[in-house]
Amino acid sequence: MVTRAEREASERFVQRYRESRVDAVRAVEQAVIGGDWGANGYTTVAQADRLGSLLELGPGVVVLDVGAGRGWPGLYLAATTGCSVVSADVPVEGLRLARARAADAGVADRSWSVNASARTLPFRAAAFGAVIHTDVLC
């Protein structure tokens, strides 16, 4: 079941995913986050690296990234650590952008996108080596 607040948040993100990634947007993200992954929150590249290190991500580990949006930071961690990643989120617009980014980052064969809410994830038990989320649970 999706709450009203979750639905409203999802609608806000859909709108944002439709916005063009103009040069100014990329410049802002580079200055704030330290990268160009479509991030619009508070997780910096250095913090994503720290998360990957603490979870000991690497080849053979399948990571579930809940509320993945455009694929940040799951796709980044796949690119930098060699892990595989399943990006799950409600707005399809974000997941489409994530698929494109996975191809650009060279991790399309180690990444999948699933249109699902964090409350109703359609996976079998014990399917993942790690589960991550950034500012989804507040």
Added chain:
Amino acid sequence: MLRAFRLLLRPGGRTGFYTIHTSPGLDERLRQRAHRSGPWAVAAAHQPGELLRRAGYVDVAEFDVTDEFRTTARLWIEQWDTHRDALIELHGEADFASRQALRRTELQAIEEGLLCRSLVVGRRPG
């Protein structure tokens, strides 16, 4: 949700997440203010490490990243102001102003010690 995530982990698998939450020890009035100042879902009654333990994880560790949160929140505001014209062209004047106002409210709550951000990790018993 944390319990559901635990079941998705193989035994010994790890979870890790960044989360924005209210500072510990706030009275009810300040806690409500923190809720209004932060992201829409800042509502948990317990601190994140405790939530993870209650959900059945072990080897739980919690790292305070509020200083970085403050820096990043300030940078979003400054960078949006720096690129103001291009972003207004993209988002419109009203949306630009609305987003900046929300960010300023959040930054003020961080600076007043109402909002924190933590990195929390834990492991499914295996």
